[in-house]
Amino acid sequence: MPNIEEIAKICKVSKTTVSRVLNNHPYVSEEKRRKISSVIKELDYTPNSLARNLRTNKTYTLAISVPSIDHSFFGQLIKGISNEAFVQGYKVLICQTFYDKQNELKVMNLLRNNEIDGVILGTLENEWTVIEPHLKYGPILLCNEYHEKASLPIICYDEFEAGYKAVRHLIEKGHKKIGFCYDTSYSQAQRQRKEGFLKALAESNLQTRNEWTFDRAFNIEDGFRIFNEINKLNEKPTALFTGNDQVAAGIIKKAIVNGYEIPEDLAVIGYDNQLLCQVTTPTITTIGIPIIELGIQSVLKIIQYIRGNEGVKREIIRLSTKLIVREST
Known part of the structure; x- marks a missing residue:
């Protein structure tokens, strides 16, 4: 079984250089990297990960x-x-x-x-x-x-930016009754997102209502549940920032089954830009994240x-x- 020392001797380099190539580290010239890689392949060398772990x-x-x-x-x-x-x-x-x-x-x-x-x-x-x-x-x-x-x-x-962008878009579409969904109330990221949501509303002298805020919004089933809660309200939001594409898809599906037109009766924005957004009917407006x-x-x-x-x-x-x-x- 060949070892690093033999590879280094054949390539006329140090053991450190061979180790750098094996671990994809920088500071090795392309010429040396190619030569060492070729010898490693030719000798069918496999690093002993257990020995490396003990050593380092x-x-x-x-x-x-x-x-x-x-x-x-x-x-x-x-x-x-x-x-x-x-x-x-x-x-x-x-x-x-x-x-x-x-x-x-x-x-x-x-x-x-x-x-x-x-x-x-x-x-x-x-x-x-x-x-x-x-x-x-x-x-x-x-x-x-x-x-x-x-x-x-x-x-x-930038969760604040995301919440702000989403609500500004809904306001520009003419909505004044806008709801918000979040997964957990103790998440600081979710709180920042809501701050952006509220900032956009405040700039247009709009307010949201407690009954238009929905928690435990994780998946499609939660979207079904949230729509059912909305449908029971006397005064319903006309738009929702769901903060989650799966929740958005669940709300849209349930709304359409109940005779709603999307977005005329209820506009919906998701979050994540998952592939799901492109295969639903209608397709889902969302916040794209890398x-x-x-x-x-x-x-x-x-x-x-x-x-x-x-x-x-x-x-x-x-x-x-x-x-x-x-x-x-």
Whole structure:
């Protein structure tokens, strides 16, 4: 079985250079990279990952914590994270919390027990004070979510901007009775989105009503439920910012079954720009977000901390969103 030392001798380079090629690190000329890669292929060399892990005290494994892989958003996020992790020489352990705080803590214990090198949190189930002590065991990064006090890297979207854009569009379409859907009331990202929603209303001297605000908006079934709640109201909203494409699809489906015209009787805006938006009738106006880019940036940032000597620090990267107008408005 060939080893790195033999490959280095054949290529007349150092073992460090061979290692850099194996781990896709920079600082290797293209000529050397091609030559080393050719010899590795010719010798059918396979790195001994266990020996490497023992030598470097690294597992080369990241954990991504998400509520559920069934949701198309988290499926896309996992795709972006997994692809970039492989490029960087890391494996990904996918952990589903099912919105359970204890399951999230089990992921933290993987870090504590040195079974993984870092954690990417797709949501935050526990209070930050519960998660913070685990930083001493390795880097933790928060993506897709926001926390105003968490002392860790945060990669998210400009939620205020998204809420503002969505409602401005509905107002420009002539709507004055606009409702809002959110998944969890304690999510700070959701609160920022609602602040943008309220800012746009205030600029046009409009107000929303408590009965036009709907919580627990996660999936298509929730969309069905929310429409049923709307349909029972004496005074109904004429437009909804759902904050979720699946919820938007559920509302539209149920509304049409009940004789509503979309968008004449009820205009609907989603969030995420999933493929679902393009196959419904009518197609769904939504907020487009760079989910794959979110995954890529999350991997690059956490590996930066894994490879560095400094502890993680608070830094916020906000990715821009885009209003995509379709038939539902």
